[in-house]
Amino acid sequence: MQRITISMDDDLAGELDTHMRLSGTSSRSEAVRDLVRRGLTSRAAGPAKAHCFGVVSCAIDQSVRGLAARVPQGRLERHDQTVSALSVPLDHTTSIDVAVMRGHVADISSYAEALFLERGVMHGALSLIPVAESAVHHRHGPGAAHEHTHPRIKSGF
Template sequence: MERFTISLDEALANGFDHLIRARGYTSRSEAVRDLIRKEIEGDRLSQGEAPHCVATLSYVYNHHERRLAERLTTSQHHAHDMVVSSTHVHLDHEQCLETLFLKGATHLVRAFAEQTCAERGVRHGALNLIPVELNEAEHQHVHVSPRT
């Protein structure tokens, strides 16, 4: 473990302490580590240096929209190697929230998410990507591990 010192003015330090308490951190160190991880991985994603990922894609849609549910399901079946799981929630008599758990090549996951969110009747789409490394396992399958 490497240590470094950082100096903050009192207002910034107080604001940071308030933030980390609100988020449930027990130490400044763990909060700073998480902030650094988030920035490093965000930079890797934006630079195209994260070839593989796990992700969630959440979106709201009106299930009364003509054939939309069928189109979404068909799209998920075509991407069966990428779509690990889905969760479907009925928000009211018309609106549904769906969250898909995805894994695969980052550019393909992004393309699938963009295609899904572009479907007429889909609203409020949000993609959360987490870069991973692929590790060949001894038992004929691949493990995925967060990068940092």
């Protein structure tokens, strides 16, 4: 690990301390590492072919014509990338939708961008989690051993 020194004014240091309390970090160094990691991930999603999990969230106005059918259809068209989806009704016309996707950065990003451009989709956010895919050969339970992949979370792209 490298040591760096930074200077900040009292107001910014106070905001950092507030962030520490709210996030549960135990030191300023840990808080700064967390904020830098988040900032770098949001600015540079990584190589287009990098493996990732993507958490796609947005608010959806279900009263917009056809939108309530197009959103789940978009996930069905990507059934090999969709890990899970959740829709939480907020009122008579609005829901919060969350989808966990698995694939390459370019594929997950393009799905999210297309979704966020739909009329009636608001507050869209995409969070990308970099992973490395590794093939392993073992058994789960009493069955025969077989080979499959396991994702391993990486600290960055």
